[in-house]
Amino acid sequence: VAFHALIVDDSSAVRAFVRASLEERGFVLVEEAETGFEALRLLASNAFDIVIVDVNMPDINGLELLAFMRKSPRQQAARRILISTEVGKVDTQRGLELGADAFLRKPFEVEELRTLVRDLLSGAEEASR
Amino acid sequence: VSDPRDNVQQEFLAEAQELVEALSRDLLLLDEAFHRGDRIEPTLINEIFRSVHTLKGIAGMFGYQHVGAVAHALEDLLDDLRLGRTSVGQQLLDVVVPAAHVDVARGVLRKASRPAPGVELEQILARIVEDLDELGESGVGGEHGQPSA
Numbered sequence: 598v599a600f601h602a603l604i605v606d607d608s609s610a611v612r613a614f615v616r617a618s619l620e621e622r623g624f625v626l627v628e629e630a631e632t633g634f635e636a637l638r639l640l641a642s643n644a645f646d647i648v649i650v651d652v653n654m655p656d657i658n659g660l661e662l663l664a665f666m667r668k669s670p671r672q673q674a675a676r677r678i679l680i681s682t683e684v685g686k687v688d689t690q691r692g693l694e695l696g697a698d699a700f701l702r703k704p705f706e707v708e709e710l711r712t713l714v715r716d717l718l719s720g721a722e723e724a725s726r
Numbered sequence: 727v728s729d730p731r732d733n734v735q736q737e738f739l740a741e742a743q744e745l746v747e748a749l750s751r752d753l754l755l756l757d758e759a760f761h762r763g764d765r766i767e768p769t770l771i772n773e774i775f776r777s778v779h780t781l782k783g784i785a786g787m788f789g790y791q792h793v794g795a796v797a798h799a800l801e802d803l804l805d806d807l808r809l810g811r812t813s814v815g816q817q818l819l820d821v822v823v824p825a826a827h828v829d830v831a832r833g834v835l836r837k838a839s840r841p842a843p844g845v846e847l848e849q850i851l852a853r854i855v856e857d858l859d860e861l862g863e864s865g866v867g868g869e870h871g872q873p874s875a
Contacts, residue, residue: 610784613737617730704786704794707730 600625600718605636605662606651606680611703615649618707619714624669637665644671647714649701650671652681652688654699660688676717680705731788738788742781749777756814757823766814775804794853799858807860821857 600724602617602625609653612629628643630636632654638649640662652659659679666672679697681688689700699713731738752774757767782797799824806812 608741608784610734610738610741610788613734614731614784614787617734619727621730649757703783706787 600646601607602627602647602649602714603630603636603639603643603645604628604649605630605654605659606649607631607650608655611651611680613709615625615710618710625714625718633662636662640666640669640672642671645675646656646719647678648672649678649680652692660691660695663692663697667696673714676720678713678717735788738784740792741784742790742793745777747779749774750783752777753823760814760816760819768808771804771807775801775808778804792848795855796851796858798866799855799862803858803862818861821861 601627604612604627606612606615609631611675612631614628616627619627623671625647628639633654637651637657648662650659650662658708659681663679666675666677675699678694678699678701679688679692680701680703692700698717701710701713752770756766756770756774759770777856778797778801782794782801785791785794785797803812803818803822807814812818
C-alpha cells in the first residue's frame with residue numbers, strides 16, 4: 598500500500614463508503630475515526646498522507662481538527678479534505694485559513710472522491726521530489 | 727466494473743434504520759408536545775433536522791435517490807421551522823408525523839437489496855414528497871401554529 602489515509606466522520610455509512618471507494622484498488626490504506634477525540638489520538642501517533650474530515654461532528658468538529666493538524670509536526674505533509682453537506686461560505690473560508698486543500702460536498706460520488714484523492718496525492722508526491 | 731458500494735450496503739441499511747427509528751421517536755415527541763400545548767424545544771427540532779440531514783446525505787451516496795428525495799423535502803420544511811419561517815401546526819404535523827411514513831421508510835429499507843423501490847412504493851414516496859413540497863410552499867405550519875423557538 599502506497600498511501601495512508603484517515604477518514605473522520607460520525608456516520609459509519611460514510612466511513613464505509615470512503616474506505617470501500619479508496620481501498621478497492623489497493624493504493625490507499627484507510628483508517629477510521631468515529632469521533633473527533635478518536636481522530637486526535639490517531640493524528641498524534643500516526644503520519645497520514647491524506648486526512649478526510651467531516652465538518653459537523655458532535656464533539657470536536659472538523660475545523661478544530663484542521664487547527665490541531667496545522668500545529669502537529671506529524672501532519673505537516675498530510676493533504677486535508679473537509680466534508681460538509683452544505684459547503685457554507687463560512688466553513689469554506691475558515692477551512693481554507695486552517696489549511697484545507699479541498700472540499701467535498703455530501704452526497705458525493707465514488708469517482709469524485711477517487712479523483713480528488715488521486716490528484717491531491719500525486720501533487721504531494723511531486724512536491725516531495 | 728464492480729461498484730465498491732455493493733460490499734458496504736449493510737453499513738448504509740443499519741445506519742438508515744437507526745435514523746428512521748430516531749426520527750419516528752422524535753416526531754411523536756413533537757406531536758405530543760404540540761397537543762399538550764407545550765413549548766416546542768428548539769433542541770428537538772434540531773435533533774429531527776440532524777437525523778433527516780444525515781439520512782439525505784448517506785441515501786444520496788449509496789444511490790437510494792427515492793429515500794434522499796423524501797429526506798430532502800422534509801429537510802427543507804424543517805429548515806423553515808428551525809429558522810422560524812414557519813411554525814409547528816396541525817397541518818404540518820398531519821403531513822410529517824403519520825406512522826405510515828415510518829412504515830414506508832422501513833419498507834424501503836427492508837426491501838433494499840437493490841436501490842430501486844418498485845412502482846407502488848415509488849408512487850407513495852412521490853406523494854409524500856409532493857405533500858411536503860406543497861406544505862413548504864404554502865409557508866403555513868397550521869391554523870394553531872406556535873413558534874418553535
